[in-house]
Amino acid sequence: MNDRQKVAMDRLTEVAEGIYDALDRGDIPQMTLPLRSKRNIEFDPMTQVWKYGSLKTTRTAKTTQGATTMLRTAYTTDFINEMIRENKSSTLREMYYISEGWNAAKFHTQDEGNLLAEDLETISHCMREDFKLRPEESGAHVYGNVTFRTMTKKGMKDINCMDDVSEQGFAVPYSVEKETFEIKSHDVKFIMALETGGMYARLIENGFPEKAECCLVHLSGQPARSTRRLIKRLNEENGLPVVVFTDGDPWSFRIFASVAYGAIKTAHISDYLATPTAQFIGITASDILNYDLPTDKLNDKDIGALHAELTDPRFNDEFWDSEIHAMLDMGKKAEQQALAKYGLDYVTDTYLPEKLSQLGLL
Amino acid sequence: MNDRQKVAMDRLTEVAEGIYDALDRGDIPQMTLPLRSKRNIEFDPMTQVWKYGSLKTTRTAKTTQGATTMLRTAYTTDFINEMIRENKSSTLREMYYISEGWNAAKFHTQDEGNLLAEDLETISHCMREDFKLRPEESGAHVYGNVTFRTMTKKGMKDINCMDDVSEQGFAVPYSVEKETFEIKSHDVKFIMALETGGMYARLIENGFPEKAECCLVHLSGQPARSTRRLIKRLNEENGLPVVVFTDGDPWSFRIFASVAYGAIKTAHISDYLATPTAQFIGITASDILNYDLPTDKLNDKDIGALHAELTDPRFNDEFWDSEIHAMLDMGKKAEQQALAKYGLDYVTDTYLPEKLSQLGLL
Numbered sequence: 001m002n003d004r005q006k007v008a009m010d011r012l013t014e015v016a017e018g019i020y021d022a023l024d025r026g027d028i029p030q031m032t033l034p035l036r037s038k039r040n041i042e043f044d045p046m047t048q049v050w051k052y053g054s055l056k057t058t059r060t061a062k063t064t065q066g067a068t069t070m071l072r073t074a075y076t077t078d079f080i081n082e083m084i085r086e087n088k089s090s091t092l093r094e095m096y097y098i099s100e101g102w103n104a105a106k107f108h109t110q111d112e113g114n115l116l117a118e119d120l121e122t123i124s125h126c127m128r129e130d131f132k133l134r135p136e137e138s139g140a141h142v143y144g145n146v147t148f149r150t151m152t153k154k155g156m157k158d159i160n161c162m163d164d165v166s167e168q169g170f171a172v173p174y175s176v177e178k179e180t181f182e183i184k185s186h187d188v189k190f191i192m193a194l195e196t197g198g199m200y201a202r203l204i205e206n207g208f209p210e211k212a213e214c215c216l217v218h219l220s221g222q223p224a225r226s227t228r229r230l231i232k233r234l235n236e237e238n239g240l241p242v243v244v245f246t247d248g249d250p251w252s253f254r255i256f257a258s259v260a261y262g263a264i265k266t267a268h269i270s271d272y273l274a275t276p277t278a279q280f281i282g283i284t285a286s287d288i289l290n291y292d293l294p295t296d297k298l299n300d301k302d303i304g305a306l307h308a309e310l311t312d313p314r315f316n317d318e319f320w321d322s323e324i325h326a327m328l329d330m331g332k333k334a335e336q337q338a339l340a341k342y343g344l345d346y347v348t349d350t351y352l353p354e355k356l357s358q359l360g361l362l
Numbered sequence: 363m364n365d366r367q368k369v370a371m372d373r374l375t376e377v378a379e380g381i382y383d384a385l386d387r388g389d390i391p392q393m394t395l396p397l398r399s400k401r402n403i404e405f406d407p408m409t410q411v412w413k414y415g416s417l418k419t420t421r422t423a424k425t426t427q428g429a430t431t432m433l434r435t436a437y438t439t440d441f442i443n444e445m446i447r448e449n450k451s452s453t454l455r456e457m458y459y460i461s462e463g464w465n466a467a468k469f470h471t472q473d474e475g476n477l478l479a480e481d482l483e484t485i486s487h488c489m490r491e492d493f494k495l496r497p498e499e500s501g502a503h504v505y506g507n508v509t510f511r512t513m514t515k516k517g518m519k520d521i522n523c524m525d526d527v528s529e530q531g532f533a534v535p536y537s538v539e540k541e542t543f544e545i546k547s548h549d550v551k552f553i554m555a556l557e558t559g560g561m562y563a564r565l566i567e568n569g570f571p572e573k574a575e576c577c578l579v580h581l582s583g584q585p586a587r588s589t590r591r592l593i594k595r596l597n598e599e600n601g602l603p604v605v606v607f608t609d610g611d612p613w614s615f616r617i618f619a620s621v622a623y624g625a626i627k628t629a630h631i632s633d634y635l636a637t638p639t640a641q642f643i644g645i646t647a648s649d650i651l652n653y654d655l656p657t658d659k660l661n662d663k664d665i666g667a668l669h670a671e672l673t674d675p676r677f678n679d680e681f682w683d684s685e686i687h688a689m690l691d692m693g694k695k696a697e698q699q700a701l702a703k704y705g706l707d708y709v710t711d712t713y714l715p716e717k718l719s720q721l722g723l724l
Contacts, residue, residue, distance in 0.1 A: 094699050150528045198455050200499075344450055
């Protein structure tokens with residue numbers, strides 16, 4: 001058990017004690033949590049990321065649903081304690097199935113279990129990873145001249161993310177905290193996070209990490225927590241600037257927001273996960289026009305998502321306001337691989353050099 | 363350019379020559395291809411896999427659509443030649459965008475490009491990988507005491523899939539042909555292919571690869587070609603038995619079929635990709651009953667897929683007939699992680715030992 005896990009165990013025990021103490025006193029147990037929605041996201045000037053504001057929601061055992069949540073909290077706490085003691089971990093899916101044996105506390109959907117895990121994070125100020133709960137898989141990979149010291153079957157081992165890996169790069173583990181994961185050394189000038197596997201493979205094949213002296217991180221869609229945490233650590237501990245290169249559509253804007261500003265679902269740990277200085281290098285609506293890219297029409301869901309972003313406090317600045325309106329006006333979106341219209345080298349010979357030199361990174 | 367690529371270039375040039383020769387003779391060019399559907403799948407006793415039968419379809423330039431296909435064939439052949447000469451590769455998505463510059467030969471959907479790439483495979487008896495065309499990403503990983511010699515930036519390098527990797531394992535590259543990928547050595551008794559990342563992580567955490575002396579391959583859903591090819595090579599070159607462990611639903615049965623029998627879409631290269639001796643170790647319909655697993659109801663799509671499997675020649679044997687009917691009768695499906703109902707160790711302490719000892723593998 002490492003220090004983080006000990007803290008997690010102590011804090012969760014306090015949560016359970018709180019419930020029992022209330023029952024002992026003859027009070028109805030309750031838990032107060034921040035409201036986890038867009039309405040309650042506030043910018044924190046200290047850490048420069050978006051966190052939950054002061055709106056609260058209270059769970060009380062007065063209702064059956066509230067009482068069930070308390071019971072689940074007790075079972076989940078017990079399960080986590082057991083995992084920490086036995087040095088095990090569990091996927092959120094497995095916890096859902098394990099709850100089959102929890103009688104009335106059984107989760108009816110996996111979402112109920114996921115939400116409870118996040119609730120316990122906000123109450124305990126620990127991270128799900130400290131509870132040994134993990135997602136199914138992250139799919140994220142890193143490629144570039146960076147050496148990590150990471151846990152293997154033979155103990156901690158140095159792996160260089162260029163020399164010691166196949167062309168797919170280094171597979172990011174589910175926890176990248178210091179206890180089992182160190183950033184040993186690097187010879188790069190910045191980090192480039194990429195949405196799609198196709199673009200990641202393109203930049204590797206074109207030798208871009210070597211030419212631009214950068215490290216690529218394949219986000220694999222909406223990035224997992226470990227991926228965001230790793231980007232944050234590379235930025236914070238090594239002072240490496242971060243740029244994010246995605247498709248040009250509202251879902252990709254959200255991917256950027258979760259890397260740079262913090263995601264709504266995980267705003268209680270934004271200061272662990274978000275990299276506020278991360279910069280977006282496209283595809284923007286302006287890029288679609290300036291580079292005359294092949295496009296697809298926005299569908300109804302896209303349009304709805306763009307409108308939702310207009311009322312999302314994280315996107316409330318001049319840049320996003322203009323880009324989101326431009327995309328709505330033209331009614332079109334584009335993929336980052338659409339740059340291949342001009343050939344396989346265009347992205348590394350023209351697009352990225354133009355974008356990165358504007359930022360002084362090339 | 364390696365030998366395989368030279369052959370690919372020669373064969374594709376012949377295809378283009380065929381079209382030009384017909385035009386020179388004043389004939390209408392045409393191409394004859396095997397019909398690529400379930401109706402035309404036949405068991406090949408020689409290789410023990412399922413391949414296309416004798417039903418054919420003919421593309422003729424007599425129609426606009428046929429002529430467009432010929433034109434696309436010429437452009438695609440040219441693009442592939444260029445990639446092979448310049449030692450480049452391309453995702454199928456990139457080829458779709460590159461076709462923007464092909465005038466009337468432009469692909470209207472990516473599927474058109476994918477299908478053409480497969481057509482060229484059947485005509486040329488080469489593989490898409492020889493054409494330097496690749497999918498977006500595979501997501502497949504390998505974990506176990508197997509050492510591959512694989513291409514890195516510093517040339518060919520040995521990587522042990524237990525000692526030299528993070529807990530996620532070794533990321534499978536898009537081409538695992540001998541020119542850039544060798545199976546160097548191993549100390550395992552069999553290969554276990556797994557559908558889900560959650561189960562893959564569970565077996566690694568529980569130390570199952572060490573205890574059972576096996577190598578795990580995470581299929582990551584419907585397995586990519588490189589994943590199936592790698593399993594085939596491990597089976598064929600190293601004589602390692604293969605077992606497949608998936609969820610218990612019709613889609614998972616298809617995953618097994620594509621590993622063991624050959625997939626319908628890629629039946630022209632079944633003898634490269636399929637491992638006919640691979641054995642299914644669940645989750646079966648019988649397992650759902652015998653182990654009293656938590657289930658979900660079959661939805662309409664599931665039921666449709668099960669009925670389709672009953673008329674699929676690959677599933678035409680006693681085992682599948684009985685399992686598919688049993689699943690239809692009970693109207694339920696289950697995930698492999700449902701075994702967590704009995705705790706995190708149940709799968710490695712009870713389920714897998716029971717299944718594997720029936721096969722004499724443990």
